[in-house]
Amino acid sequence: MLSQGAQYALFVAVVVAFAASADWARLKNQFAQMDLAKQMFPDIITLALKNTVLYTLSGFVFGLVLGMVIALMRLSPVGPYRWVAGIYIEIFRGLPALLIFIFVGVAVPLAFPGTEIPGGTYGKVALALGLVSAAYMAETIRAGIQAVPKGQMEAARSLGFSHARAMVSIIVPQAFRIVIPPLTNELVLLFKDSSLVLFLGVTLEERELAKYGRDLASQTANSTPILVAGLCYLLVTVPLGFVVRRLETKAGEATR
Amino acid sequence: MSDRTEETNVPEIEVRGLYKSFGDNEVLRGIDLEIGQGEVVCVIGPSGSGKSTLLRCVNLLEEPTKGQVFVGGTEVTHPDVDIDEVRRRIGMVFQQFNLFPHLTVTENLTLPQRRVLKRDKAEAAKVAAENLARVGLSEKADAYPSSLSGGQQQRVAIARALAMGPEVMLFDEPTSALDPELVGDVLAVMRRLANEGMTMMVVTHEMTFAREVADRVVFMDGGVIVEDGTPEQVITDPAHERTRHFLSRLLDPAMADVEEGEAPQEQPKGLPN
Numbered sequence: 167m168l169s170q171g172a173q174y175a176l177f178v179a180v181v182v183a184f185a186a187s188a189d190w191a192r193l194k195n196q197f198a199q200m201d202l203a204k205q206m207f208p209d210i211i212t213l214a215l216k217n218t219v220l221y222t223l224s225g226f227v228f229g230l231v232l233g234m235v236i237a238l239m240r241l242s243p244v245g246p247y248r249w250v251a252g253i254y255i256e257i258f259r260g261l262p263a264l265l266i267f268i269f270v271g272v273a274v275p276l277a278f279p280g281t282e283i284p285g286g287t288y289g290k291v292a293l294a295l296g297l298v299s300a301a302y303m304a305e306t307i308r309a310g311i312q313a314v315p316k317g318q319m320e321a322a323r324s325l326g327f328s329h330a331r332a333m334v335s336i337i338v339p340q341a342f343r344i345v346i347p348p349l350t351n352e353l354v355l356l357f358k359d360s361s362l363v364l365f366l367g368v369t370l371e372e373r374e375l376a377k378y379g380r381d382l383a384s385q386t387a388n389s390t391p392i393l394v395a396g397l398c399y400l401l402v403t404v405p406l407g408f409v410v411r412r413l414e415t416k417a418g419e420a421t422r
Numbered sequence: 423m424s425d426r427t428e429e430t431n432v433p434e435i436e437v438r439g440l441y442k443s444f445g446d447n448e449v450l451r452g453i454d455l456e457i458g459q460g461e462v463v464c465v466i467g468p469s470g471s472g473k474s475t476l477l478r479c480v481n482l483l484e485e486p487t488k489g490q491v492f493v494g495g496t497e498v499t500h501p502d503v504d505i506d507e508v509r510r511r512i513g514m515v516f517q518q519f520n521l522f523p524h525l526t527v528t529e530n531l532t533l534p535q536r537r538v539l540k541r542d543k544a545e546a547a548k549v550a551a552e553n554l555a556r557v558g559l560s561e562k563a564d565a566y567p568s569s570l571s572g573g574q575q576q577r578v579a580i581a582r583a584l585a586m587g588p589e590v591m592l593f594d595e596p597t598s599a600l601d602p603e604l605v606g607d608v609l610a611v612m613r614r615l616a617n618e619g620m621t622m623m624v625v626t627h628e629m630t631f632a633r634e635v636a637d638r639v640v641f642m643d644g645g646v647i648v649e650d651g652t653p654e655q656v657i658t659d660p661a662h663e664r665t666r667h668f669l670s671r672l673l674d675p676a677m678a679d680v681e682e683g684e685a686p687q688e689q690p691k692g693l694p695n
Contacts, residue, residue: 317518317520321520321522323506324509325509325582327506327538
């Protein structure tokens with residue numbers, strides 16, 4: 167085994183070798199045109215980032231509600247509820263999110279001609295993102311509910327709570343404290359997955375970060391907009407990641 | 423209650439021919455027991471004897487495999503019974519307290535009243551305050567359970583059950599999870615409750631409490647009731663060898679284990695505090 171010092175030296179050597187061999191001038195020309203980047207403001211924030219946030223939040227809210235229902239079905243004493251929830255989770259966790267977006271964009275209008283998904287593109291995105299995230303969130307919430315000690319349900323039932331009422335009043339509020347960090351993680355994933363709106367076909371005003379960056383990149387034959395869009399994603403995901411770690415630390419302290 | 427007849431003659435708790443199995447493990451093997459109104463019955467016995475399971479069958483936290491349970495004249499084991507309604511009349515206190523950790527002490531007492539009994543805010547708060555005073559913890563009304571000692575948590579759990587106005591109280595080893603110096607406060611509350619005339623079924627290892635407070639002591643072993651009588655009959659002068667053996671182990675566990683050639687950790691719950 168290499169000593170720690172030798173490992174660092176090797177690491178630095180590799181980075182320097184890559185940096186030295188890269189063609190920085192061409193890279194800068196293609197990805198870091200400052201005047202082009204400046205042109206993107208404020209639209210990339212007021213339009214693209216705003217839309218990304220809206221798509222993410224609408225998808226998250228829908229997914230959370232659906233995920234909650236599926237989690238409770240998964241834990242239901244009624245067999246068919248459990249099976250339906252299990253099948254849903256397996257299907258929507260097993261499919262790429264991209265396919266769900268295409269399905270929502272193409273199949274739903276075909277299957278129900280004349281009916282519009284309320285909210286237009288926002289509704290469609292909420293539906294597609296929600297369908298995908300609900301499967302993951304259902305599993306997270308189920309794990310959270312099962313992490314609440316069994317005695318809590320027994321105490322509630324012996325006080326005369328029905329199973330459903332005990333779930334709502336006693337178990338779920340405790341489960342939510344447990345699942346807030348993983349759900350925030352899910353929010354980060356959704357934030358990135360909202361880029362799949364690309365495949366729904368949106369108007370100029372409905373463009374979010376990825377679509378906005380790509381459109382501008384092809385107009386200008388330069389990739390700087392992609393880089394700027396990427397930085398905008400990090401602007402949100404890095405602080406969110408920080409929040410998740412803080413919440414996890416706090417949750418760890420609370421359970422002690 | 424339409425199905426409760428002649429209150430005074432009906433035993434508060436009646437168990438008939440009760441069997442309970444967990445898979446292949448038969449834990450209760452034909453239990454018959456009656457507890458009259460205002461009676462305090464302590465159930466003792468080695469761990470694994472089925473005493474906690476019997477208690478949990480009374481409010482149907484465990485579903486009996488066979489047999490009937492009546493509480494206040496209502497058949498708990500009847501398939502059409504509204505079990506939530508019956509449980510409102512049965513208070514239960516657990517070994518692990520099971521307070522709701524996300525609620526304050528007062529909220530622990532008011533939430534069940536409001537959600538289950540549909541009492542309004544003011545009445546629930548009043549009943550909560552009364553019952554906290556009853557267990558001597560009025561000053562902890564706004565504390566969270568995690569900031570209380572085990573003995574205080576258990577007294578809050580008793581107050582929470584009492585706030586629902588039960589006819590019967592079930593205690594499942596209420597002092598077994600407590601540090602020895604905290605046991606006394608909890609037993610004092612239970613003793614007062616017994617003096618007030620509450621019907622109580624207490625699974626316990628506290629022989630002093632059983633001897634002084636219980637009207638009757640039931641000794642269980644191997645899923646059956648071996649002995650059932652006054653504390654003097656069962657504890658002071660047991661008729662059965664199994665009862666004598668259990669009591670001698672309880673009084674001097676080290677000696678009993680040596681005699682038996684058993685490893686002490688096999689039955690840690692049998693050790694007194």
